[in-house]
């Protein structure tokens with residue numbers, strides 16, 4: 001699908017950058033160079049190993065610089081999913097002597113929700129906060145849910161399905177003042193928002209490589225110095241004894257390189273994406289009955305989530321795919337059947353409408369022309385399907 005230069009197959013209108021991004025050329029180069037020239041195991045004590053350790057430390061410190069943290073506060077993982085698991089389960093297990101109540105929201109990524117469910121099986125109590133219609137947590141709702149035995153709150157920063165942005169500063173401050181720990185999933189925030197962890201009221205933060213033009217299968221958990229964490233993967237003293245296993249050095253170098261590059265370009269890119277997304281929203285405005293699920297202002301520059309009434313969702317996505325359009329839908333495949341996404345249900349989108357919900361997410365290769373082609377195709381398909389559904393009704 002992706003060409004070797006990190007581009008997109010000729011005829012594909014790729015608008016799913018929130019799902020994954022093509023690895024950029026500079027990252028591929030840094031990774032191949034590492035594979036070719038750094039063969040050692042960073043834990044080995046002889047020169048070849050020490051050279052690998054040196055490269056690992058360099059990549060770690062460079063990523064730490066981007067995030068505004070110290071290198072030894074980063075734990076490299078296999079991606080956002082593992083970082084979320086490690087944060088939620090690891091912080092809960094290490095702090096259970098203080099209480100067994102956790103708070104999260106109904107619109108979190110599955111990695112957070114499933115980890116919380118596991119904690120419930122292990123005897124923890126979890127409160128799943130409702131949100132407003134954009135997927136945002138109201139600070140008052142959080143304040144009301146905090147209890148003396150609350151040890152951990154985990155809230156997503158930029159919602160991966162909706163693109164709406166939680167007020168992490170206000171929410172985190174409330175949690176920390178209460179004496180609990182605050183974790184945020186920042187997988188969709190990295191490269192989009194300014195992030196200086198040390199200045200944020202946050203204790204742990206998950207990030208991932210493949211959403212920022214880095215490789216898949218590598219991510220990190222930032223953990224504020226001095227915060228107790230129970231490791232989940234044991235069997236080695238790597239990552240300060242918090243995540244065993246020989247480090248994925250080429251992946252880590254690739255992730256760190258991608259993070260530095262995206263940070264250098266962030267302000268310009270965000271401005272460009274904002275312009276394109278505003279134009280796209282306006283262009284889609286006249287689709288009859290269109291519903292916007294992304295907050296109109298508190299939103300990531302690259303994500304737009306819309307629901308389209310009176311169209312059969314399955315036919316819409318088949319037709320878009322046939323026309324070469326790659327976008328995410330509002331359903332998840334559970335046991336072979338398409339179920340409306342839990343996030344859309346939580347924000348009050350009815351099932352029929354959830355099936356006809358599209359997440360459009362743009363990235364560094366998206367042009368105005370691509371979005372114009374997409375708009376034309378979408379409008380044609382919607383027109384046909386809405387006509388058909390009216391004829392049936």
Ligand SMILES: Cc1ncc(COP(=O)(O)O)c(C=O)c1O
Pocket residue numbers: 018019078079080081082084109111156158159160185186187188208209210217218219
């Ligand atoms: C908000 C969020 N959290 C976690 C993840 C999981 O990250 P990874 O694919 O690196 O495991 C994703 C990816 O879809 C995401 O968007």
